[in-house]
Amino acid sequence: MVRFTKAGKFLSYVFLTIYALIIVVPFAMMVLNSFKSMRELFMKPFSLPSTFRFDNFAKAWKFANIGTGYRNSLIVASVTVLIVILLASMFAYMISKYDFSFRRGMFLYTMLGLALPARLAVIPIFVLLRNLNLTNSLAGLVLVYASTNLPFSIFILKNFIDAVPNELCEAARMDGAGVGYIYYKLILPLVKPALSIVAIVTFVNVWNDFFFPLILINDRSKATITLAVSIFFGEYSIQWPLLFAGLTLSIAPTVILFLIFSRFFIAGMTQGAIK
Amino acid sequence: MKVRTKYVLLFTLPALILYSLFVVYPLLDSLALSFYSWKGVGPKIFVGLKNFREMLFGNFSKEVFNAFFHNVYFFSLATVLELGLGFLIAFLLASKLKGAKLFRTVVYMPNMIPLVIVGFMWSLFLNPQIGLVNSFLKLVGLKALARPWLGDPSTALTSIILVNVWRHLGFYVLVILAAILNIPPDLIEAAYIDGASNWKIASRIVFPMVLPTFRTLLTLLFIGSFNVFDMVYAMTGVQAGPFRKTDVLGTVFYRTAFGGLGSAYVDMGLGAAVTVFIFAIVMPLSILYVFLVEGRERSW
Numbered sequence: 001m002v003r004f005t006k007a008g009k010f011l012s013y014v015f016l017t018i019y020a021l022i023i024v025v026p027f028a029m030m031v032l033n034s035f036k037s038m039r040e041l042f043m044k045p046f047s048l049p050s051t052f053r054f055d056n057f058a059k060a061w062k063f064a065n066i067g068t069g070y071r072n073s074l075i076v077a078s079v080t081v082l083i084v085i086l087l088a089s090m091f092a093y094m095i096s097k098y099d100f101s102f103r104r105g106m107f108l109y110t111m112l113g114l115a116l117p118a119r120l121a122v123i124p125i126f127v128l129l130r131n132l133n134l135t136n137s138l139a140g141l142v143l144v145y146a147s148t149n150l151p152f153s154i155f156i157l158k159n160f161i162d163a164v165p166n167e168l169c170e171a172a173r174m175d176g177a178g179v180g181y182i183y184y185k186l187i188l189p190l191v192k193p194a195l196s197i198v199a200i201v202t203f204v205n206v207w208n209d210f211f212f213p214l215i216l217i218n219d220r221s222k223a224t225i226t227l228a229v230s231i232f233f234g235e236y237s238i239q240w241p242l243l244f245a246g247l248t249l250s251i252a253p254t255v256i257l258f259l260i261f262s263r264f265f266i267a268g269m270t271q272g273a274i275k
Numbered sequence: 276m277k278v279r280t281k282y283v284l285l286f287t288l289p290a291l292i293l294y295s296l297f298v299v300y301p302l303l304d305s306l307a308l309s310f311y312s313w314k315g316v317g318p319k320i321f322v323g324l325k326n327f328r329e330m331l332f333g334n335f336s337k338e339v340f341n342a343f344f345h346n347v348y349f350f351s352l353a354t355v356l357e358l359g360l361g362f363l364i365a366f367l368l369a370s371k372l373k374g375a376k377l378f379r380t381v382v383y384m385p386n387m388i389p390l391v392i393v394g395f396m397w398s399l400f401l402n403p404q405i406g407l408v409n410s411f412l413k414l415v416g417l418k419a420l421a422r423p424w425l426g427d428p429s430t431a432l433t434s435i436i437l438v439n440v441w442r443h444l445g446f447y448v449l450v451i452l453a454a455i456l457n458i459p460p461d462l463i464e465a466a467y468i469d470g471a472s473n474w475k476i477a478s479r480i481v482f483p484m485v486l487p488t489f490r491t492l493l494t495l496l497f498i499g500s501f502n503v504f505d506m507v508y509a510m511t512g513v514q515a516g517p518f519r520k521t522d523v524l525g526t527v528f529y530r531t532a533f534g535g536l537g538s539a540y541v542d543m544g545l546g547a548a549v550t551v552f553i554f555a556i557v558m559p560l561s562i563l564y565v566f567l568v569e570g571r572e573r574s575w
Contacts, residue, residue, distance in 0.1 A: 001460055002370040002476065003467065012367045019364065020381050022441070027384075029407055030396055045410045083293075091290040098278040106287060113298050115561035117502050120550040121301030123308060123532055123543050127315075128301065147297035150290055170276060179282045208389040210505050215533060226389045230509070233395050240399060247396050251388050258387045262380040269386065270449050 027255075034060075034244035041240055053241070060245035063236065068221060069228030070253065076141045076224060077206040081199050083146040088153035088198065089161075089191070093183050095154075096161040097169055107158070113151030118144075119211050126215055136219045144216070145206045153198045156271070160194035161187060200268035207254065225250050305554075308547035315543050326548035339549065342515075342522040349436055349523065350500035356440045357496065358489060361447035366477055368448070369455045379452075382445035390442065394509025397438040401425050401510075425511055428520040435510050435521055439503075447492060454488040455481055487567075494564040501557050504529065524553050 004012060033041050034056055035049040061067065095107050118125075125144055126135065134140030164187060172182050188195070213227040223231065229250045236242050258265050309326055311319040329335045364382070368375050385393065400407045403423030412421045424434045458481065466476050504525030507515060513530055515522035532546025 001463065002366060002455075002473065002481075004370055004473065008473065009370075009372065012370070012372060016364070016367060016372070016378055020378060023381055023385060023445075026396065026400060026441075029400070042405050045405070045407050046414070087290040087293065090286040094278070094283060094286040098276050098283070100278060100280070100283050106291065109299075110290070110294060111565055113294060115558070115565045116298065116302055117498065117554075117557060117561070118298055118301075119502060119504075120554050121298065121305050123547050123550070124301035124304035125297060127304075128297075143293070144297055147293045150294050151298075154290065166276070173276065179278060179286075183286075204387065208387075210389060210391040210508075214508075226391050229395070230391055233509075240405070243395070243399060247392055250392055254387050255384065258384060259380070262383070265387065266379065266383050266449060269383075270446065270453060 030244050031248050034241055034248050036241050038239065038241055056241045056245040057249060060232075060242045060249060063242070064232035064246040064249070065220060065223065065228045066225070066246065066249045069223055069225035069250070072138055072222060073207050073225040076138050076145065077203045079138075079142050080145040080149065080206050081202050083142065084149045084153050084202050085195055085198060087146070088150055089157050089188065089195065090183065091150075092154050092157035092161050093187050096158050097164075097166065097182075097187075098179075107154075110151050110154050113148070114155060118148040122212070122215055125212075129216060135216050136222055138222060140216055141212060141224070144212055145202075145209070149202045149205060153202065156198055157191060157194050160191040164190050196264065197268045197271050200265060201271075204254075204265075204269065302554075305547045305550050308544055309551045311544040311547075312542055313544045314541065319544070322544065326542075326545045327551075329545065330548050330552060335545070338519070338522070338527055339524070339552070341519060342524045342527045345432055345521065345523050346501050346503065348432065349439075349503060350497055352433070352436045353440060353443075353500060354493065354496050356437075357444055357447045358451075358492060360440075360444060361451050361492075362482070362485075364444075364448045365451035365455055366481060368452050369481075379449060382448050384445065385442045386446050388442070390439075390505035391509045393438065393442045394435075394506045397434075397441075398425060398510045401434060425521075426517055428517045431511060431516045432521045435506055438510070439506055442506075450492060451485060451488060454485040458484045491564065491567045494560050494567060497560045498557050498564065501553055524549060528553070 029046075032049060033045065035052045035054070036044075036056075037053065040050060091110070095103055129135045129140045129144075132140075134143070168186065169182055172186055177185070208226065209224075210226040210230065213224045214230070217223055217227060220228075220231065229246055232246050233243060236246075308319075310321060310323060312322045312326070313319040330339050368378065372378075401424040403409060403421075403426060406424075408424065409421040412418060422430060425431050462480055462484075463476060466480055471479070502525060503523045507521050507523055507526050508529070510516075511521045513526055515526045528546055528549040531541065531549055532543050534541045
């Protein structure tokens with residue numbers, strides 16, 4: 001553990017406090033200014049609002065289609081998480097616990113996906129979905145996100161399943177348990193922490209993505225939250241308090257969830273990139 | 276354990292099919308498409324290496340290399356700041372400071388917000404007339420520094436990079452912190468007993484011990500820096516600011532493949548060639564990344 005002298009400690013606190021302010025103040029400014037009138041925002045940008053105008057939020061909610069955005073993002077992210085967890089865990093289980101030809105080949109083939117940035121393939125994805133009549137649909141987004149999140153999820157889950165002792169599986173087998181039974185009753189409960197990491201990372205990836213909706217979705221009723229806010233931004237470029245209100249609303253659910261469950265989020269996201 | 280083929284197929288095919296259809300096939304098709312000229316509808320015309328010639332040596336090359344060097348600048352500045360500040364802050368947090376836990380939560384918070392939303396938020400703050408950054412500078416008597424940050428060619432790209440650092444730094448801090456906390460405490464204890472200064476401990480013990488983590492992070496930074504798009508789109512639009520001063524390969528690609536007001540070229544084949552170009556830059560490092568992360572667990 002690193003130690004500091006009194007002076008060193010004091011300097012550390014000063015430095016860290018300044019950094020924390022640089023992070024927190026912009027959020028505070030965004031929220032405070034979303035309660036003001038345009039005139040007040042212009043005249044007194046740093047003061048507390050004289051009256052809290054909640055109607056800015058009501059207007060932003062309506063014009064930015066925040067409700068629709070939440071709903072669509074929630075559907076896409078949840079369905080994607082379910083598919084990814086199911087398919088990745090099945091695959092990782094088979095690769096990790098059984099012998100068969102092409103086992104290593106299959107694993108390396110999926111690991112290629114860790115190295116290939118999926119957005120570089122967006123033109124063929126766009127054309128493929130257009131041919132399948134799945135542009136402008138949430139199902140199309142789900143297919144893209146589920147596939148692109150598979151490699152990482154397989155990687156994490158395989159590491160955890162590898163750690164489950166083979167003797168355990170063999171014993172279950174001796175007792176007459178089948179391949180599916182071992183998966184469902186033994187493996188899945190034992191790798192719950194890994195499943196939650198995969199779920200969190202995938203959910204946040206999907207919820208925060210902007211690139212694929214920008215290209216694959218034209219229809220406003222199908223816009224995810226990020227796309228909804230960006231359309232709104234283009235149209236209301238003068239009404240700043242409304243814009244701030246829209247931004248606040250768009251990030252509120254994630255930030256609130258994060259503040260409640262930050263431990264899990266932090267573990268999930270950092271594992272996500274480094275593991 | 277042995278297993279019947281029927282089960283292998285049942286458990287692996289769903290993932291393999293989905294992954295092949297929406298990740299592998301599109302990447303290969305992107306490569307194929309780069310040899311064609313195609314408006315997205317109508318006939319595809321085979322043009323051989325013309326797209327690549329145009330991109331590397333033709334009129335289009337000016338735009339591409341302008342963007343490429345912005346990506347390089349992006350990578351360099353983001354690396355210095357994120358790894359440098361990341362290490363410094365992680366080192367401070369590795370001591371027993373009160374409130375370190377709360378601080379970890381605060382620094383990580385921006386990572387939960389979509390890049391495009393962070394971009395919009397800061398584009399309002401950086402606005403020349405009523406943006407908070409300039410208002411703040413006036414308030415503290417530094418009026419001379421106030422400028423149209425995103426409209427001024429000399430500051431636009433750097434501003435975007437700084438906002439990007441604001442968004443990501445917490446992640447680097449936490450990963451480096453985890454690496455520091457993994458160092459056996461005895462090593463550091465022994466150094467203190469020998470009378471080593473914090474500077475010596477940071478440079479001679481902690482830094483060398485977290486170097487493997489730095490390699491992984493550097494690789495991630497490289498891949499990320501050449502795939503930048505959301506933030507530039509949000510802050511300076513697809514035309515990429517004053518005189519394309521914030522253009523990156525991602526925005527060039529978007530304009531080329533999907534259009535944008537005033538784009539000279541709209542050609543999916545040429546767009547695909549741009550992605551192949553990005554891919555050629557990123558691929559070696561990406562493979563290295565897979566080896567780095569895979570190298571930690573040798574289970575085969």
